Amino acid sequence: MDITRCVTDADYEQWRQVRIAVVPFERTQSLAELRAGDSPDRLLLLAREGGTVLGHGLAQRAESANSGGVIPRVLPEHRRRGVGTALLRQLADHVASLGLPLLRASVDDEPSELFARRFGFAEVNREIEQTYTISTTPDVIPPPPGIEVVAAHERPGLWEASYERFGREALTGFAVDTPLDVSLERWTRDWLGDPMFLALHDGEVAGCAGLGLDTDEPTRAENSLTAVRGDWRGRGLAIHLKQRTLAWAAEHGITEVYTWTQDGNAAMRTLNTRLGYATTRTGIQLSRELPLD
Template sequence: MSQHASLPGREVHKIVTLAHRCAEADGIGPFNEQTTLALSRPPAPGRTHFVARQEDSDMDVVGYAQVEVSGSTASAELAVDPEHRRRGLGTGLVRSVVDSLGPKVSRLLVWAHGDLDAAAALAGAEGFERDRVLFQLSRGLEGFEWPRAWPDGLPGNWPTGDGPAVRLPEGVSLRPFEVGRDEDEWLRVNSAAFADHPEQGRWTLEDLGDRIAERWFDPEGLLVARDEAGMLGFHWTKVEGGVGEVYVLGVDPRAQGTGLGKALTLVGLAHMAAHGIRQVDLYADESNARAVGLYRSQGFEIVRSDVQWGKPL
């Protein structure tokens, strides 16, 4: 088991291949977006990579873990090649992560995507407990109750139906995100909207830049709401493989309770529908009963659960 502050390109390729093999075997990938992007990032304080190779070989990666430390909490993800499971590699990766953490770290959190039995068994054996559950919800847009009218100035090809007309709060307008102009304002609103979120609220300019550099990024699909005082909210849509996603939707606290969040939800869905998207996914924490209830009322169904396991150190 080797430990690294950063990874060369050839190692990143092997880990991505490992992730693909796990996804084929499990029906779900082992890493979230943050972990995947961090594979090719330069060294950063608190981030460590753990690589397990096939015995007597420096070539084949059969296990990988990544851990990031923020304050007194460490967060990790790991994967073991399907053909090398049930040999103690997963246990070894978890224990290597634990052993690497300094005395100031008091809690370790590990994501397990898909809530698979094998992950639950490993977590239980190593003293972890279920700490958080993230739902993936999905629905088709066929039969969606679209509003009968949109605010003036919005695209004319957005779908309409028999639902209540969408109205923006007084003095608020919508436009696409402008790269090179809106980054700081977006980060401010994102931080305020997700102040209590353990991951989303901590995004940096580097995190935002990484997403903007992704092939799927489309500034037209990042709709921002503004008034004369600045940005009030946004709906960032994502399209990959013909499936749309409510990627991030945030409202500044000064605009909460105005109906802006519901309006932003609808305009993002309409933008995707107007571009031929027929299925939309989104993610919501199980603990956020209000959001889950809202999305369920709009016809979204829970199709997957990701579990974050926690362990005091």
């Protein structure tokens, strides 16, 4: 078995195909998106035997402070042969080389959880997936008085400018065990939906909601960040923005929209349920200290 870094576009496409096979219920980043995220902090691996791909791995600086995220995945027909263990050890070594003290991982099935716990990972957070099935175009309530809603692409630079006030508040509000540490670069690259609707008051962003489109499954999309600034909560702005994204999805041939919400975010879970989302899956976030035993 050989484990090598992804270098060529063909490597990246093979990496994508492993994720599509193992996580078919979520969108997988396109080749262009993966390439846009290239950095010395990120490691993408492929495990092969001869010309056969066995699995892949991802390690990078996590958005949780002082942590590195690791994701070893093995195709079902090649499991229980030590491939996942070999991948995990190389991924952990990469995180250690970044000077980070903690490893983080996410699982959504029992075999993956058992594998992680064998290596000393312990649960730190839970979240649920909620899914909205679109059959007709949803109604959209009006935005609150004083709010103008625009698409981010109509106002270039506005998303980046929102980072200091709106972005930092939105990130602080996540119900997680460790505060998020998201740079302006990652805010700009990873947190902007397409489309992304921005609610403006006096020219500043007071709320947002959008979608991540799925190039492999064009009828499916993931909700991107939905957030409202504290001084605008309780006025129906979050409902308007979420309904607006669902209406856009319906008008563009999307029939399923899903989102992940943390255990502690009861307000967003309640909003999603009120809009008609159904709970479809549970995810578990785990963590452990380095070095990996």
